[in-house]
Amino acid sequence: xxSAVFKEHLERxxxxxxxxxxQAMDATNAKASGESHWSGSQAxxxxxxxxxxxxxxxxxTTFNDMFLFNGAVMGFGGSSxxxxxxxxxxxxxxxxANSYRLQEECDVLSLVLAKYKGTINLSEFKAVMxxxxxxxxxxxxxxxxxxxxxxx
Numbered sequence: 438x439x440s441a442v443f444k445e446h447l448e449r450x451x452x453x454x455x456x457x458x459x460q461a462m463d464a465t466n467a468k469a470s471g472e473s474h475w476s477g478s479q480a481x482x483x484x485x486x487x488x489x490x491x492x493x494x495x496x497x498t499t500f501n502d503m504f505l506f507n508g509a510v511m512g513f514g515g516s517s518x519x520x521x522x523x524x525x526x527x528x529x530x531x532x533x534a535n536s537y538r539l540q541e542e543c544d545v546l547s548l549v550l551a552k553y554k555g556t557i558n559l560s561e562f563k564a565v566m567x568x569x570x571x572x573x574x575x576x577x578x579x580x581x582x583x584x585x586x587x588x589x
Contacts, residue, residue: 503569511568513561518553522546522562563587 497503504523508514525546532538550557567586571578 498573500569500573503572504565507568507572508565511561511565513565516561518550518555518557519562519565521549521553525549526566 497506501523504519505514508516508519513519525542528542529539529546532542567583570582570586574582
């Protein structure tokens with residue numbers, strides 16, 4: 438029974454990872470064409486009446502953008518070690534079904550993190566990661582996804 442549950446969770450992880458990869462590719466293509474997720478616009482409401490301009494932002498649609506946004510909101514925006522993990526995260530998730538390759542990717546990440554001077558709290562990364570995934574796939578997200586991603 439446990440093996441069947443694990444396989445089901447693994448399949449869900451693969452689907453979410455595939456969607457996250459697709460969104461990352463879309464963002465890369467958008468950046469290459471000069472589009473941006475952040476844009477300046479005229480403020481609405483009373484700010485507009487005063488003639489003041491403010492920056493309006495669109496909701497991030499890629500995992501990396503959502504991660505950076507949630508990290509900043511949760512107070513972890515200055516954690517450079519999170520960016521190191523984020524850089525390796527796609528490779529880790531993409532290879533979760535291949536245990537040998539997954540081990541290699543984790544080894545690479547551990548070497549990168551070993552160079553970091555300071556405190557690393559992986560539970561902070563996990564909190565930001567889960568918040569980002571919940572935000573990106575709210576219709577599909579459930580407690581099973583939470584458990585499956587908790588294994589990673």
